[in-house]
Amino acid sequence: MMKKSSVDKEGIEEDRIEVQLMEEHKEETSSDCDSIVEGLIGCTTTTTTTSCTRKNNEHVLEQGARFSESVLWDMMRRFYADQGVDAWSLGIVPHFITCNAFIARSYAKILQSYLSDLHAKGAVDPSEPVYIVELGVGSGKFSFLLLKALVERMEAMYGDDPPVRFKYVLTDFCETPFAFWRKHPALQRYLNAGLLDFAKFDACQDDAIRLEMCGSVVRNMANPPIVVANYLFDTLPADAYRVKDGVLSHGLLTVKTATVERDRTDPAILNRFSPHWEWDPVSLAGRSERSKDQQDEQAQQQQEQRQNNPESTPDETDSICHEILAWYAAHFGKTDASFLLPTQSLRCLDRLRSLSRTGRLMVLSGDKGQSTTISLRQNGLCDPHIAVHGSFSLMVNYHAIGLWFQAHGGFALHCPLEDASLKVSAFVIETPSPVDSPLDTTSWNCFGEAAPALTRPFAGLRLAFAETVGDFGPDHFFQLQQRELADCAASQDESLVRAVVALLQLSDWDADLVFKYREVLLNNLGVCNVRLLNDLRRGMERAWENYFFLEREKDFAFELGRFYYGLQEYQRALVFYSKSSDLVGKHHVTEHNIGLCHASLGNRQAALDRFDSCLRLNPTYVKASEQRAKLLPRSPCLTPTRRDLIEKERIAKSPQNSRHVRISFDPEVIERAKTPQASTPLSRCSTVRDISRGEELL
Ligand SMILES: C[S@@+](CC[C@H](N)C(=O)[O-])C[C@H]1O[C@@H](n2cnc3c(N)ncnc32)[C@H](O)[C@@H]1O
Secondary structure, three states, X not given: OEEEOOOOEOOEOOOOEEEOOOOOOOOOOOOOHHHHHXXXXXXXXXXXXXXXXXXXXXXXXXXXXXXXHOHHHHHHHHHHHHHOOHHHHOOOOOOHHHOOHHHHHHHHHHHHHHHHHHHHOOOOOOOOOEEEEEOOOOOOHHHHHHHHHHHHHHHHHHOOOOOOXXXXXXXXXXXXXXXXXXXXXXXXXHHHOOOEEEEEOOOOOOOOEEOOOOOOEEOOEOOOOEEEEEOOHHHOOOEEEEXXXXXEEEEEEEEEEOOOOOOOOOHHHHHOOEEEEEEEEOOOOOHHHOOHHHHHHHHHHHHHHHHHOOOOOOOOOOHHHHHHHHHHHHHHOOOOEEEEEOHHHHHHHHHHHOOEOOOOEEEEEEEOEEOOHHHHHHOOOOOOOOEEEOEEEOOEEHHHHHHHHHHOOOEEEEOOOOOOOOEEEEEEEOOOOOOOXXXXXXXXXXXXXXXXXXXXXXHHHHHHHHHHHHHOOHHHHHHHHHOOHHHXXXXXXXXXXXXXXXXXXXXXXXXXXXXXXXXXHHHHHHHOOHHHHHHHHHHHHHHHHOOOOOOOOOOHHHHHHHHHHHOOOHHHHHHHHHHHHHHHOOOHHHHHHHHHHHHHHOOHHHHHHHHHHHHHHOOOXXXXXXXXXXXXXXXXXOOOOHHHHHHHHHHHXXXXXXXXXXXXXXXXXXXXXXXXXXXXXXXXXXXXXEOOOOEEEO
16 A cells, blocks of 8 residues: 655655555455355356366366365466565565564564473473474565564573574565575574574475475484464465354355456456355264274275375364364354365475474464454354465464364464454474374364363463463454554654654564554654653664665665654764665665765765755755755855844844744755755744754754
């Protein structure tokens, strides 16, 4: 979402596009069941068709496909492969909610607590690092923030010699983001310290992690792998189910479009297709109802199926999925309910679990989803809602993932909030159930809560999770920052700055959030006392540390330049203007502002050079011509005459002006106020206070 900036300030041209930072979270509403019933006319077949056929003036792109095998997933994969990092740098995929300093710090606290718990119970082999594998990384912004926060936390806890070493691995299934990560300045120090590596990993099929930097393949790990997955499980193939009148059915999807599609996996189809669902009853016999021989035979068949076709989707015949479905069918009974089974996510977790020698695993994941059966029941009989936003996403059934962990002898910690847009869950398998032990589903419940005995050894993790997700979590933070404190930007108000500072402090000075509130801060600096200004300075430096260059339109270094210019700390302003030029290239406004810094520092020639450079980039930029003229020998004398000064003093002391004190950090206003021809309407009725020197200029 982009909007034109309406303010013409020095440093922000009217024609520069301002990116609205805080995208909406992925919207999620129930689908409209009526419209889907209408769409079913003419669709009765339950076998998948792979060619385009025409029915009732609509073109059937695919008919009666098992959802997890639908052509829609191919479109999704192509979308990410084609877009690469542009999906985030151009704001096509919403990401603030999962890519900010607040959520990163929360995750760091959870992961550090888990590592400390493992260490406390002697469950870490110090000869190997613990691998933290982030799946479906995308831009790398969240990865950087989490890695940074975790390193800071581990250092604060253990100094230079942590008892648990870790390596963070960025992965994605498509090649495109790798080139971006490899050369990203924010990641270099972690690469150099050996704390970071990259691996191409397709969650739908890969079973090995090949580290790009150190060249080794991660397998047979002594320590449990930690998997971080934000907004990934909602993009991996899932299957749709519903329980109606006590009967479990699975959904078969027909995809229709208004025109003939020549390229059937073109991601653009996602914006124009219509889904139509049919429901086929599923017959289930619980594991307990089958003999040991039948179970073994089934396990054997599944293994063969996977070997023959690693990409095939596990279905009701897959042993644990089967048990989960049987449990849901019994649990919902005669009550209508609809849910997704994250089949490919579960299979991916199974493969990652097998990388650990003993089948241990920890997963930390944030997504839109449900973690109780109460919300699944609230769905009633509803078709899956496919939310399209460039690609598409679904609700994640975290409750089912939790049951899968319980089936393996593990436990789940879920976000207790029902209404959260972003649910965070943690899952642990520490003592895996023996493979041939009977599955006991009697402890499974609607909240997916684990038996206390299982979680007791992870008291640190439990507490950290409760504090950082339950008490005040990433979703709370997201909701809070969405309220526009910036609405009050027009008023000059120290308490407004304090409120913004409090929010920024809560966010750990997230750079995107600072960018959002930059105008409020700049416009109000003049009313801040010295202590508040010092807090702001510290915060801005922290925000710069947390900055991950991604969107060219959000020139954060430039904004920090303006901030320091406002404080008349010209050398520091120059540092940031120069970083801005390095990151986004030379811009005429940046050159102009560098010129102003040099002029204020008394570097006349350097200032002239920059104004010239600005005019070369934009010959019509009047402000640079004016500034340049002031510095040239033929320009009017800059020193005010005695008569000017007496006149200024008279105006400043006049009663009406004492009520119109204007405090500005706008370089234009300050510069204009310094000149003798300050008889413009603006400066005649204004006092411009140079706060860092404490002097008042007319
Ligand atoms: C919605 S984005 C989430 C990105 C990031 N985690 C975030 O929170 O902003 C989904 C990511 O998953 C990746 N992805 C999609 N299918 C995948 C698969 N089969 N295996 C691994 N990554 C996949 C995409 O390339 C993309 O980077």
